[in-house]
Amino acid sequence: MANKVVVTGIGLICGQAMSANELFERISQCQSSVRKNEKLAAYGVTNSACSFIDEQVLAALDVQCREQGLPQLSAPALLAIYAAAQAIENADIDVKSIERKGLFLACNKQSLEAEHLLGLAKHFDPTTGKVDLDMFMEMQRHEKQSYFHKRQDMAALVLAERYEFDDVVMTPGDACAAGGIAVGTGYRYIAQGELDVALVGATEAMCNYMPMLSFSILGALAPQSGEHPASISCPFDKARSGFVMGDGSAFLMLESEQHAQARGAKILGYVSGFAKQTESWRITSSPKDGSDYARCMSDAIADAGLSINDIDHINAHGTSTEQNDSCESAAIKKLFGERTVSIPVTSNKSAIGHSLAASGAIEAALSIISLQQQLLLPTLNFCEGDEDTAGINVVQQATPSKIKHILSNSFGFGGENSVLILSAVAE
């Protein structure tokens, strides 16, 4: 690799936290952001608990954007614009003045909303099985916020123009691995000398009707039978039964070490390794023996020029689904062998839900703060593992620890995996 890659800024909005430090503090105090979503519950969505962002917060972000002359934007775009601006401010960098820069912003496809579905359904003729589009178009004449208007790359388009990213602009949509892939791809461009600076991150707002329904039907969401919302997601625990959804966005400002040092920037941490790959196994599951997860983890460690003995902590994908946590546990055991019991493992998803694309970026941001504060975050709701997860050293309370290198996993539907290695600034 031509360059070391440093993190000089972090921006984040997630659940009820408006910054990365605020979220870190909340999780270290075992505060969950998972709440019942009354709007979804009123629509009849039975498992309506999720880590959503309040409509008032989104409305305030919308007002800010309108005041800046932006058009009406979708929720993921609003979150991304907020978090990206925070990362840039945190890095204290004049992005526009930099020539060799890139933007890597992960986001999955935005969904049809409940109101749109209902709107179309009103013009559906069950006898023909067709919707009368002309009538719908007439009725929706003044509707400005339609599907096409919610392009997946809308946030990237706005940020690219605002900060003059005139060349490399990418919007990864690799399902749950997308956030890790956005961070890792930016890292790769700088490490190979193609860019000096990369704004990397992800955004997602899936706590709405259609994603909740479709993941519920698939059996991926945890059933919710009277449990307290904050207790539902329990990664690696024997009672785990599915994930809860989350909203959020996080960005990191990455620079080559040389570039950051030249401008006197404060270095928060390093991105030192990355791997991404497909499994070609099955579309909804990974090999039970953890071999493909382990392969990706091993390749990322090798990319960082490290050995497994150098890894001090794992920020797990840890979705709280039976299958993921079993496979991930098998992968950790396969790769780390006897060291498994001594490597602390944290999943953030019981505190903040699974925000699909955004999760990888949010977890990278939290990992960088863990490295800065030398503090391991707890996995909320973990009590006891089962046969598969037993032996995994799940962190149950905030724990000071000497941490130099963190391995952060993001594994996606469709068999697409990414792993980041994040490292501390040398003392």
Add this chain to the structure above:
Amino acid sequence: MANASTDIFITGTGCLLPGCNNPADLWQRLLEKKCATVPYTSEDITTQIISWFGHISPDQAATALAAVPFKLRRYATPASQWGIKATVDALTNAQLDLACIAPERIGLFTAQGDYSYPSLPSFTAGVGKAIEQNNLNLPALTNEFLNNRGMDAFLSIKGLSNNSLAIASLAFGTRGDCGAYVQNKSATIAALRSAVMSLRYGYSDVALVICTGTYNEALTLTELYQQNLLSPAKQGAASQRPFDQQADGSILGEGAIALILETRAHAQKRNVAGLAKIDGIGNKTAFLTVDQHNNYHHCAQKLLQKAGLELDSVDAIVATGAGGKKADQQEVVQLEQLLNGKDIPVTCASAITGNLPACPLDMLTALQMLQHQKIPAIANLTNPIGHQLHLVQKESLTQPVQRVLTLNRCYTGFNSAVVLSSPSYQ
């Protein structure tokens, strides 16, 4: 690890486009100026307003479905199925047997321009039941969806941005570097960039780039219509008139294009000449200032500068020609600024298939031009709006074509440029 200056070649192409089962079909239609758009039909939509479309025909769709392994079919969107068919053909075109390459060394990069999931057809069972029971409201619909199999059980898989990638990785057994992107040409450019990066720095030996998508979805059609971007298509297939004074909007379409990319060294080792070298990829975003007249040509200028190329070395340009009066006038102005009086022929292919999301029709056209040393005339162009431009009109030009600049301009202000040249061109 490969040298950073490694040339990247396109060694194979395949496509499934309106009226075109392969690139040769497209070339024939381009030469004959024979448009493939047809009256709009849909199993899910009744409309008089949307009257014309570049459809993948039922026969084409059946062929594509047959190319997808049986056990994957229920998870694959139609667009993903088209992508598999295009990739099978691209591999044949590249004379590449993937079984000869370690699965971990095959990169896979997809661009989905796919608005079609989730959409109403995924919910028709539940919606129909609710209407039947005279109980069309969200709680009733939710009950039908969750408890009475009223929606597509695999919607979350079909609706994800990496559906094409997931299906392709399983169909072709790829286990290497990867990237899934969604949204028109920005996805195509990102997939291409990722593939080039992967090959250039040795993360892959071969890269499959699969671009596929459709505009055929109720809300998408509605919004594009309401933005006055669509042609009323009163003259049928002749209604998409790129750069013509009578242009009155776009005809939309659907399809898939696949490209096989390799380093020069890898292609030479296989004794494959390659179809073209990728000289450079550029883009510039003008989402908020989409109507300003400088982003498109600045994008091209910057790319040429970065690639160390002179505009004089470009033999032809494949432009967008979306068919909208305002959009095409803006494009012509920017082309005139870029060319500044230089006599470089400009063509485009959009009238043949309609505007396609994510598919690099311009690149596929450029590859054919390099292969056949011809520049096709623009279909449906009778009264050009740019008199300073050399818009290729009426007859194809037969002349040396060693380097082609392809330019694209999306509805939302994403401008992109790709330069392709003959493999032997220096």
